[in-house]
Amino acid sequence: MNTHQHVGVAARLKVDIQGKSFRTSNGEVIDVLRDLHFEVEQNEFACILGPSGCGKTTTLRILLGLEGDYKGVVQLPGLAEPRIGAVFQEPTLLPWRSVEQNVRLALPKHLKNTRLDNLFRVLGLSKMQMFYPGELSLGLARRVAIARALAIEPDILLLDEPFVSLDEATAQQLRNLLLAVWSEQPTTALMVTHNLQEALMLSDRIIVFSDRPAHVIGTFDIRVPRHSRNAQVRADLLRSFNEKFAGEGFGS
Structure with missing residues (x-):
């Protein structure tokens, strides 16, 4: 039995999953999640870090409502029907629609006429609104995917390794852009990553x-403001993280 609770207004994300398993084609049962409990506060940006294949993406799929067969309770922030913005590893843009059309496709009815100029400006897409996905680099396509997720003014933003497979310079540029637009429009965010520095x-x-x-x-709280996280501060945070989770194999 599972429940997505959407009663009234929830201020935070609450995940209480007793168990989630898959059955393989040969009948073997694989336990993916067991006694998984955590919360994310309103307008907090949290990252899930863990070994490859441990169930991070499965957790996001449960929150998105794409996996219904689990035991537990999930409470999403927002109203009875919370708006969920999602950014996946692939941009999944419709090739026959322009950049702006792809972004507007996700807008709920009451936001259909919303001006998106500022969102496009912050993400560096102002001159590309009439471009089509085939005319974009992978980095630009991922900017469009971020714009589409944030344009709906989500109650919660879910990101599944949105910068994977990009070169480091492009990935870092996109991280900065994501922070810039999220800072202007804060919302509860949960991102899966393999990258501790990220x-x-x-x-x-x-x-x-x-x-x-x-x-x-366990969890690792970061109280240092983002604008103060220079190289030395991040090195100190890395050392503290590795001390707390020594032996877990996360490294740098």
């Missing part, structure tokens, strides 16, 4: 998952 740069809290079946090993 998590230290972006998040208020890092939620550390165990190997499969995943549960929360």
